[in-house]
Amino acid sequence: MSQSDSAAIGHVHRDDIGAKMGMWVFLFTEVLLFGGMFLVYAVYRFQHPELFKLAAFELNTALGTFNTIVLLTSSLTMVLAIVAIQKNKKKLSLFYLASTVGFALVFMAVKYFEWTAKFSHGIYPGSDELLSRQNGEILFFGLYFIMTGLHALHVIIGVIIILFLYVFVKRGKVTHDNYVKLENGGLYWHLVDLIWIFLFPLFYLIH
Amino acid sequence: MSNGTAVTAEKSFFEEGTTKQKTGILSWLLSTDHKRIGIMYLVTITIFFFVAALIGVLMRLELIAPGETIMEAQTYNTLFTLHGVIMIFLFIIPGIPAIFGNFFLPLQIGAEDVAFPRLNLLSYWIYLGGSVLVLLSLFMQGGPIDTGWTFYVPYSVRTTTSVSLPLFAAFILGFSSILTGLNFITTIHRMRAPGMGFFRMPLFVWSTYATAWIQVIATPVIAITILLVILERVFGVGIFDPSLGGDPLLFQHMFWIYSHPAVYIMILPAMGVVSEIIPTFSRRTIFGYGPIAMSSLAIAFVGYLVWAHHMFTSGISDTARVLFSLLTYIVALPSGVKIFNWVATMYKGSIDPKPPFIWVMSFIFLFSIGGLTGLVVGSITADIHLHDTYFVVAHFHYVMFGGTGTIVFAALYYWLPKMFGRMYNMKWANINAALFFIAFNLLYFPKFILGYMGMPRRYYDYLPEFTDLQVISTIGSWVMIITLFSIFFNLYNGIRKGPIAHANPWGGVTLEWQTTSPPPLLNFDRKITVEHEPYDFSQLKELDYESK
Amino acid sequence: MEQGNTEHKEHSHGYGLYVLVWLGLIALTSITVTVAGVDFGNIALPIALFIAAIKSGLVINYFMHIKFEEPIFKVFLLLSGMTLLVIFILTFFDVFYR
Numbered sequence: 097m098s099q100s101d102s103a104a105i106g107h108v109h110r111d112d113i114g115a116k117m118g119m120w121v122f123l124f125t126e127v128l129l130f131g132g133m134f135l136v137y138a139v140y141r142f143q144h145p146e147l148f149k150l151a152a153f154e155l156n157t158a159l160g161t162f163n164t165i166v167l168l169t170s171s172l173t174m175v176l177a178i179v180a181i182q183k184n185k186k187k188l189s190l191f192y193l194a195s196t197v198g199f200a201l202v203f204m205a206v207k208y209f210e211w212t213a214k215f216s217h218g219i220y221p222g223s224d225e226l227l228s229r230q231n232g233e234i235l236f237f238g239l240y241f242i243m244t245g246l247h248a249l250h251v252i253i254g255v256i257i258i259l260f261l262y263v264f265v266k267r268g269k270v271t272h273d274n275y276v277k278l279e280n281g282g283l284y285w286h287l288v289d290l291i292w293i294f295l296f297p298l299f300y301l302i303h
Numbered sequence: 304m305s306n307g308t309a310v311t312a313e314k315s316f317f318e319e320g321t322t323k324q325k326t327g328i329l330s331w332l333l334s335t336d337h338k339r340i341g342i343m344y345l346v347t348i349t350i351f352f353f354v355a356a357l358i359g360v361l362m363r364l365e366l367i368a369p370g371e372t373i374m375e376a377q378t379y380n381t382l383f384t385l386h387g388v389i390m391i392f393l394f395i396i397p398g399i400p401a402i403f404g405n406f407f408l409p410l411q412i413g414a415e416d417v418a419f420p421r422l423n424l425l426s427y428w429i430y431l432g433g434s435v436l437v438l439l440s441l442f443m444q445g446g447p448i449d450t451g452w453t454f455y456v457p458y459s460v461r462t463t464t465s466v467s468l469p470l471f472a473a474f475i476l477g478f479s480s481i482l483t484g485l486n487f488i489t490t491i492h493r494m495r496a497p498g499m500g501f502f503r504m505p506l507f508v509w510s511t512y513a514t515a516w517i518q519v520i521a522t523p524v525i526a527i528t529i530l531l532v533i534l535e536r537v538f539g540v541g542i543f544d545p546s547l548g549g550d551p552l553l554f555q556h557m558f559w560i561y562s563h564p565a566v567y568i569m570i571l572p573a574m575g576v577v578s579e580i581i582p583t584f585s586r587r588t589i590f591g592y593g594p595i596a597m598s599s600l601a602i603a604f605v606g607y608l609v610w611a612h613h614m615f616t617s618g619i620s621d622t623a624r625v626l627f628s629l630l631t632y633i634v635a636l637p638s639g640v641k642i643f644n645w646v647a648t649m650y651k652g653s654i655d656p657k658p659p660f661i662w663v664m665s666f667i668f669l670f671s672i673g674g675l676t677g678l679v680v681g682s683i684t685a686d687i688h689l690h691d692t693y694f695v696v697a698h699f700h701y702v703m704f705g706g707t708g709t710i711v712f713a714a715l716y717y718w719l720p721k722m723f724g725r726m727y728n729m730k731w732a733n734i735n736a737a738l739f740f741i742a743f744n745l746l747y748f749p750k751f752i753l754g755y756m757g758m759p760r761r762y763y764d765y766l767p768e769f770t771d772l773q774v775i776s777t778i779g780s781w782v783m784i785i786t787l788f789s790i791f792f793n794l795y796n797g798i799r800k801g802p803i804a805h806a807n808p809w810g811g812v813t814l815e816w817q818t819t820s821p822p823p824l825l826n827f828d829r830k831i832t833v834e835h836e837p838y839d840f841s842q843l844k845e846l847d848y849e850s851k
Numbered sequence: 852m853e854q855g856n857t858e859h860k861e862h863s864h865g866y867g868l869y870v871l872v873w874l875g876l877i878a879l880t881s882i883t884v885t886v887a888g889v890d891f892g893n894i895a896l897p898i899a900l901f902i903a904a905i906k907s908g909l910v911i912n913y914f915m916h917i918k919f920e921e922p923i924f925k926v927f928l929l930l931s932g933m934t935l936l937v938i939f940i941l942t943f944f945d946v947f948y949r
Binding site: 113116117120121124127128131135138139142143157161164165168169171172174175176179279282283286287289290293294296297298301302303 | 864865866869870872873876877880883884887888890895896899900902903906907910911913914915916920921923924927928931932934935938939942943946947
């Protein structure tokens with residue numbers, strides 16, 4: 097379906113607040129999706145507090161902190177891209193969008209090195225090394241891979257969305273008086289950040 | 304409305320679409336018109352309903368005598384799983400919101416379409432994709448799924464049958480449900496016609512609104528639960544498997560955190576339809592508009608607080624059992640508010656017992672039995688005896704089929720003339736309603752007794768002393784399937800060549816009756832301004848309605 | 852809530868506000884990392900979650916603009932937040948007392 101189809105019947109109506117409302121409702125489903133996993137985490141951490149601590153020592157806090165800062169900064173550049181388009185500074189907006197993607201790629205690269213380091217130590221789901229450990233540790237690493245993995249998947253989707261927005265801004269489909277698409281893309285990106293804000297202390301800061 | 308605009312001979316939505324192709328299958332499959340999407344859901348859901356109903360008949364046939372009758376135990380395991388999965392995920396959850404919500408929600412609030420028409424079409428496509436995956440999974444290596452529709456771990460992690468694909472299908476179907484809910488919430492907030500405040504919305508809109516919130520807030524929890532089971536099966540991640548330290552009870556919690564509110568996704572829209580039909584055929588404004596509207600929200604909310612009553616015998620803590628049992632009783636309050644207000648609406652009304660109304664009467668009777676037996680299994684002590692017996696099977700069939708299923712038919716009888724502009728045969732509609740009521744009780748009431756006597760659910764075999772009641776139930780299933788086909792042919796004939804229906808055949812006053820049957824592409828031929836309360840029957844004079 | 856074209860109300864903020872919020876977020880991150888190094892025993896987790904909650908409050912209110920949206924958005928947010936909380940509490944009625 098393209099824009100022209102709905103134009104053909106002449107009732108394209110524009111409702112920016114409605115569009116944002118739809119986006120927010122969608123974000124709630126994301127919150128509940130991760131909420132379900134946080135529930136699993138909470139129950140298992142309650143059942144195996146000491147083993148969770150033991151397992152968490154193997155995660156690299158420095159890399160986690162670095163990634164947190166990278167993601168927070170990408171959120172800043174995202175919101176600045178919106179401010180720029182509001183002020184009708186198209187080039188600046190494009191620059192900020194590009195830097196957001198850049199930060200996201202840095203985040204993914206760090207994530208990649210973290211995971212491969214774990215793999216090279218024989219820690220991955222179903223590995224002999226992991227299965228030889230105690231139950232609480234198996235659960236911790238299972239959750240670690242699933243939760244950070246699903247988060248990483250959201251980062252990738254976010255990058256794709258932002259790339260689309262980049263094209264929209266460039267082609268003038270998103271302009272200083274019609275930028276709700278950019279705002280909604282931004283909302284999605286901030287949600288990705290928001291989830292990381294909770295993942296970070298729960299996995300990297302248990303001591 | 305008051306200016307009495309003559310209805311111009313406008314093209315209906317069947318003749319004018321949103322696509323470049325004017326006719327043919329693509330003018331439907333690519334249409335963003337909420338009415339066409341509603342009808343596409345109607346067709347698809349009808350097919351799945353009959354598939355699952357026939358599976359049910361096969362199961363009943365197996366149970367006509369003790370021992371192996373027509374199938375092996377494993378086949379029976381597969382059939383009850385498929386019956387549950389199809390009926391729940393493909394029929395009853397999308398049922399009323401996707402068919403009638405799509406078609407009538409924008410009409411009832413005086414809007415041209417839903418807020419996101421293209422998302423609406425996407426939602427249908429996702430539904431179709433998910434249902435194709437369910438069917439595909441039947442032919443996968445390992446054989447069709449045999450876990451029951453509840454997919455309980457650890458069995459669902461360990462069984463060699465094809466579990467991952469139907470689970471993924473349920474995941475996909477969840478997206479469809481979420482997108483529909485999201486669309487409806489935004490539509491109701493942003494698209495109401497001028498003059499229609501929140502408390503002038505028809506009650507079907509209110510109940511759809513409450514339902515939409517459950518769809519949005521509860522579905523993600525089952526999505527993640529399903530995803531975790533798939534990951535556990537595919538990658539051997541330790542999450543729920545007890546041998547890796549997992550907690551199978553946690554799966555049950557998360558499953559029911561969605562699936563209990565999902566019960567209200569199924570029943571709330573049905574309650575909304577009842578609140579439409581009763582005033583129309585009683586010619587009397589609804590009694591207790593506010594309480595009925597609020598009780599929908601209350602049910603949606605309380606629905607989140609009771610899930611663990613499905614787990615009384617699973618080994619959860621005593622504290623939790625007492626708490627959840629207590630909370631379960633609270634659900635009876637808003638449900639009772641609705642029932643009493645409906646009955647009070649009829650009091651001193653000018654009742655016109657047309658088929659939709661008769662179906663609603665049938666609903667009130669069957670749903671009350673379903674609801675009251677729910678209180679029986681909601682108390683811990685009784686549930687320990689009755690859990691996983693036919694009593695539970697009977698209870699939820701009275702609620703789901705006797706409640707929601709009945710109302711799917713009532714809604715069809717009520718709104719079919721509006722959707723297609725043609726009328727079905729009244730006499731047959733009445734006969735079918737009576738047959739349905741008899742067949743239903745024949746089919747399911749013996750299960751209460753069987754369950755009380757100790758017949759467990761999901762068994763393909765039973766002790767000889769259960770034979771008589773099992774046979775009665777099986778005979779009931781035959782009457783039922785005949786009735787269902789009879790209903791189908793009556794409605795189908797009505798759609799094909801029934802007499803032309805007027806814009807307002809029942810004398811309804813909500814907005815959908817103030818446009819042509821079937822409605823034009825943009826729903827109304829004029830700008831709608833709402834000047835009346837939703838069930839103000841004094842409008843009928845202005846609307847030139849003449850009862851014959 | 853009428854049908855039709857409702858376009859943006861402008862709440863344009865300068866770049867400065869957002870940079871300030873970002874600085875706050877970075878500061879909170881360093882605080883939570885530092886605090887994690889100290890042995891607070893049982894209250895370590897509540898402290899970490901409290902800081903995370905403040906951070907998410909900043910992101911939601913400023914980056915996600917909820918502070919400047921219509922009230923109904925806040926009601927929605929509260930609704931889904933409460934639901935999640937209720938689910939956690941009720942599940943722990945089982946897990947805690949089992």
